[in-house]
Amino acid sequence: MPARLREAAEWREYDKGAALFLIGERPRFIYFIVHGEARLRRHSQEGMEMVMQRARNSFFAEASLESAAYHCDGVATEPVLALAFPIGKFLIALAECPNFRGKWISLLLREVRRARGQVERQGLRNAGDRILHYLETECPSGQLRLNQTKKAWASELGLSHEALYRALGKLSDQGVLRVDGLLIEKMKKT
Known part of the structure; x- marks a missing residue:
């Protein structure tokens, strides 16, 4: 500069x-x-x-x-x-x-x-798809350690915080993600 x-x-x-x-x-x-x-x-x-x-x-x-x-x-x-x-x-x-x-x-x-x-x-309709897209494009390691609240991240994703929590729960139950507090990790396919 x-x-x-x-x-x-x-x-x-x-x-x-x-x-x-x-x-x-x-x-x-x-x-x-x-x-x-x-x-x-x-x-x-x-x-x-x-x-x-x-x-x-x-x-x-x-x-x-x-x-x-x-x-x-x-x-x-x-x-x-x-x-x-x-x-x-x-x-x-x-x-x-x-x-x-x-x-x-x-x-x-x-x-x-x-x-x-x-x-x-933002063009993806499904909350889970938005979360996975974010992890794929913004987190090459497949791991995201949020430096903000989940409510703030939901806003960034264009989701209500309720939709974010539901989608995280569903993806976690399906074994697609591991959610540990502010750490969100995409699970490797076996």
């Missing part, structure tokens, strides 16, 4: 539940979540929270770099320490520093792959 961009960054702290930004606001910053977790979220017409991104130790709101308005709410789901980079300075750094621009493009391509997996997962 270019020195001038690092120097332009502001340290910001957010309490759990605090908004980093809201839908419709003019984007002024790209964030890097240093500690804690922030989420991009929207709500369905039925009021169900839809999680578009979970950010831990990663950039946040990067899709708003050239937008006229934020398209989601950015909310701290636990206490957050973030670096806020002014968008204008960020754009200058991308234009002036080919090495930084190349790394930024690589980061965005990884995010596109992750988002495509999430879209594919």
Whole structure:
């Protein structure tokens, strides 16, 4: 990261539940979540929270770099320490520093792959299929140690927490998964 961009960054702290930004606001910053977790979220017409991104130790709101308005709410789901980079300075750094621009493009391509997996997962009707898809695409080892509550993970999967618990129970009873607290492991076929 270019020195001038690092120097332009502001340290910001957010309490759990605090908004980093809201839908419709003019984007002024790209964030890097240093500690804690922030989420991009929207709500369905039925009021169900839809999680578009979970950010831990990663950039946040990067899709708003050239937008006229934020398209989601950015909310701290636990206490957050973030670096806020002014968008204008960020754009200058991308234009002036080919090495930084190349790394930024690589980061965005990884995010596109992750988002495509999430879209594919959301298209699956069965809760069990969504869980298995998540394990296959996000956990190459077949093991997931949740760093959030199961209720929060259900939201990320686009499920009610009741549907998640039922599906985990069914997959566990069938011997497809082993669930031990926050550890979820896909069982190997014999």
